[in-house]
């Protein structure tokens with residue numbers, strides 16, 4: 001009985017909720033017959049890619065008849081020099097999304113538990129479910145990862161814990177003190193993955209990178225970084241993990257040989273060398289953040305203070321109609337209902353003119 005897929009597919013796939021991506025600008029413009037739309041939905045860098053990254057990609061164009069270097073040798077060399085960490089500790093992937101999949105494929109058996117804060121990045125749940133894992137979202141406390149509650153949820157079956165720092169969609173960080181306490185009590189059978197996709201934007205000094213625990217010799221820690229956000233290369237798909245050589249070698253076993261394409265490797269090498277572009281991206285972000293804070297305060301809207309390049313803000317009413325009306329004005333944001341916060345939206349901090357267009361449109365569609 002049942003259809004071909006119902007009879008034959010792995011049962012795990014029926015539990016999966018597909019990822020909800022931000023709509024591309026072209027799609028919105030095409031569907032609504034408008035121009036000049038701005039996308040503030042996927043936390044991309046509004047300044048565009050680094051010129052050094054573009055030059056490197058240009059150089060590589062004539063070589064795309066060749067397979068890429070499966071070891072990402074030159075990029076790993078540069079990353080090793082950048083961080084002062086041995087190159088054997090680095091793993092490169094087709095975006096950090098792929099790394100989440102590879103980590104899960106390496107470690108999670110059916111029935112194993114994967115813990116993370118809720119709401120957070122939806123891929124943690126998706127990857128665990130694909131492998132037949134038990135995925136457990138532990139509610140945030142005051143919009144922050146509640147590491148004490150996550151610690152209490154650990155069992156003998158817990159394999160992976162994600163700490164998204166800063167957290168997507170709230171932009172909140174975990175305090176150094178809370179991480180210290182958590183790491184002190186961490187059982188050895190659990191791999192802790194610090195997802196630091198937005199770490200380049202952090203301005204507070206009250207948090208700590210997972211790198212600190214690798215430096216202290218922890219054998220069950222992995223740190224994820226990406227070129228998609230501050231480094232401005234989301235379209236190339238490239239991210240990396242930093243961990244022990246032992247874990248790196250294990251994860252490499254499940255990885256496809258040519259998972260990171262040739263242009264992505266070159267673009268990343270260029271982007272990593274452009275500290276000026278990162279600096280400029282940080283300052284545009286701080287400027288935009290402060291502008292949006294002021295505007296939200298003037299509108300009497302509560303927001304979560306952010307350490308990333310987006311703000312989670314409470315509209316005080318159902319977000320869906322506002323989201324749709326904003327779209328018609330050519331402003332694409334993310335709704336909070338997918339994170340179980342139906343009166344919130346998540347807006348990516350843009351360039352000054354984009355932030356102003358967003359605020360102008362928000363006031364118009366809300367009639368305030």
Ligand SMILES: *Cc1c(COP(=O)(O)O)cnc(C)c1O
Nearest residue numbers: 095096097121168197226228239
């Ligand atoms: C955007 C994002 C990523 C992954 O991005 P990639 O483009 O796959 O590198 C990972 N984690 C979080 C929390 C993100 O927001």
